Amino acid sequence: MAKAIMLQGTGSDVGKTVLVAGLCRAAMRRGIRVAPFKPQNMSNNAAVAAHPDGGSGEIGRAQWLQALACGIRPTVDMNPVLLKPQSDIGAQVVVHGRVAGEAGARDYQNLKGRLLGAVMESWSRLSAGADLIVVEGAGSPAEINLRDRDIANMGFATKADVPVVLVGDIDRGGVIAAIAGTHLVLPEADRDMIAGFLINKFRGDLSLFDDGLAAITRFTGWRSFGVVPWLREAALLPSEDSVVLDRLARGGDKALKVAVPMLPRIANFDDLDPLKAEPEVEVIFVPPGSRLPSDALLVVIPGSKATIADLASFRALGWADDLAAHVARGGYVVGLCGGYQMLGTSVADPHRIEGGGGRVDGLRLLDIETVLESEKTVGEADGFSLAFDAAVHGYEIHLGRTGGADCARPLVEIGGRPDGAISGNGRIMGTYLHGLFGSTAFRRAFLARLGVEGGAFDHRRKVEEALDAIAEHLERSIDVDGLLAVAR
Structure with a gap:
């Protein structure tokens, strides 16, 4: 022993x-x-x-x-x-x-x-x-x-x-x-x-x-x-406790500003760590009571442990209106896991996974629908993003099945299986894949799409x-x- x-x-x-x-x-x-x-x-x-x-x-x-x-x-x-x-x-x-x-x-x-x-x-x-x-x-x-x-x-x-x-x-x-x-x-x-x-x-x-x-x-x-x-x-290390989020609601003056709403049941917010480590990227976690900054080019909606409840909070806090204005200005949006589910037309909970059951309207930025299911998907994931011509690696932890017209343009493929969706104009995208931005080639191509030079380091190596x-x-x-x- x-x-x-x-x-x-x-x-x-x-x-x-x-x-x-x-x-x-x-x-x-x-x-x-x-x-x-x-x-x-x-x-x-x-x-x-x-x-x-x-x-x-x-x-x-x-x-x-x-x-x-x-x-x-x-x-x-x-x-x-x-x-x-x-x-x-x-x-x-x-x-x-x-x-x-x-x-x-x-x-x-x-x-x-x-x-x-x-x-x-x-x-x-x-x-x-x-x-x-x-x-x-x-x-x-x-x-x-x-x-x-x-x-x-x-x-x-x-x-x-x-x-x-x-x-x-x-x-x-x-x-x-x-x-x-x-x-x-x-x-x-x-x-x-x-x-x-x-x-x-x-x-x-x-x-x-x-x-x-x-x-x-x-x-x-x-x-x-x-x-x-x-x-x-x-x-540089992943943060576990959500109490650190208050310290992440600060920014500087860099080439790209990324706004991340602090959902009440935010999950796996270390997905943003590789972006935070980029020299030309400013990641700001926006607390409840604050509006999404109008000068952010990218809004990332992170994972959530309670998608439907956090979706209701997102609206109540005025963030849905902020996000609509952001999109109208030509801004980009990425939804990760629960955030991906929120971007669709609806989220249904027939098995009362989150307690209330029924069906609620999503943010309607992607033509997709999600049904929450009792069986959880948990596993490591390797794949490829055709949209960004880059290999990806991460993991899946989610409840739910998502489909719809925009899934015909998947953000990634995992083991040959399409995952995620991209809007017709290419500015709204989502996926169930956690760790997406930790994939160096993907991060480099994604930032280049937004006009920013980055992806010059291996984030995993930085952690080591x-x-x-x-x-x-x-x-x-x-x-x-x-x-x-x-x-x-």
């Missing part, structure tokens, strides 16, 4: 995902067979992973990234429970990569006890094939009101006897209180699982925080494993280089040897 160590945080978005990926890459570079693990994840940013039965399933995008950092193929055992929010109080529950049902927040708390068995089953399989597992917690162990049924933090750590390192985010302020407060509220058995702490996202003169580190140790008795500087390379750089930062700034020695 593998040794293991777990990173938990004083809250969400403290940087656990990036630190786990960096530690995984550092371990891999030392010749250690390492794998990532997150017992329970909540995210609509999903990725395709191998299933033990030989098929495919879904995991959180973060665990896909961490598997990449380990140099191994992602499997559903790396994230055995994935919650995909569909409303403010309910989520689709994915177990071992497959949809197991839906649950409201209160119902899910009662379900957790049964899901611990699935978590431990995956833990056992993963442990058998690795020397080291780096585990990522979710949220914070200080949420003691949820402790009795917890499977994401201390509930898992105590069950699997995995030592914990607590991560605090100094950039948001109050890190001393956050770590000392976590120590204060944890029950003794949980407190004893913590081997030490890390400070993340530090900017400035590190010596100015020496007294802060000493104070945390004085309050808690925990050792410091070091302070991680602000990692600029993290911006960023992981190497982050691992090197960790080796210089924290006690990696000490962290690995704590694993058991």
Whole structure:
């Protein structure tokens, strides 16, 4: 069985995902067979992973990234429970990569006890094939009101006897209180699982925080494993948590402006990462309450976990009118997955997949119709875009079947099967293929169509280089040897 160590945080978005990926890459570079693990994840940013039965399933995008950092193929055992929010109080529950049902927040708390068995089953399989597992917690162990049924933090750590390192985010302020407060509220058995702490996202003169580190140790008795500087390379990695979207609603002055509406149930928004990395492209995520910018040449409607509900929100927020004006000005539109479905004439839900059933009007920018179906399409995808004379690679995760006159002009072909649609004037297009802009040749041809030079880099290679750089930062700034020695 593998040794293991777990990173938990004083809250969400403290940087656990990036630190786990960096530690995984550092371990891999030392010749250690390492794998990532997150017992329970909540995210609509999903990725395709191998299933033990030989098929495919879904995991959180973060665990896909961490598997990449380990140099191994992602499997559903790396994230055995994935919650995909569909409303403010309910989520689709994915177990071992497959949809197991839906649950409201209160119902899910009662379900957790049964899901611990699935978590431990995956833990056992993963442990058998690795020397080291780096585990990522979710949220914070200080949420003691949820402790009795917890499977994401201390509930898992105590069950699997995995030592914990607590991560605090100094950039948001109050890190001393956050770590000392976590120590204060944890029950003794949980407190004893913590081997030490890390400070993340530090900017400035590190010596100015020496007294802060000493104070945390004085309050808690925990050792410091070091302070991680602000990692600029993290911006090149896929983001999992939607809380980062607020930071993406900013732009600059570049050759091409791309507007991306922040749908309430936005999914797989890392599809835009390759465009964000282009030197001449400015990608702005437009929050609810703001209008789509009139100077954007391209609007990308991203994936959605709740197409019909997000379509209603799109109209209520005034974005449908903005989009119509954008098209009238000669602008381009790309719809990805759920965004592709919204561009059609209608979306039907005869099986009540999203709860309401019935049929709703789409944005009517493509002559296509979508019917939501209960069976989900999940898999890696290789193909070709005849429209842009370029190879494409990505993945599919969707519920629904789409057809119509504009599908006679597919955006891509996947294994010889047409997918997507293009309008007669060539300016409106959509596809179910996630990762489209990560295909270098396609991105280059697409940007050229919009009059912009780009596609001069391999985005996947940039991500690999960023992981190497982050691992090197960790080796210089924290006690990696000490962290690995704590694993058991």
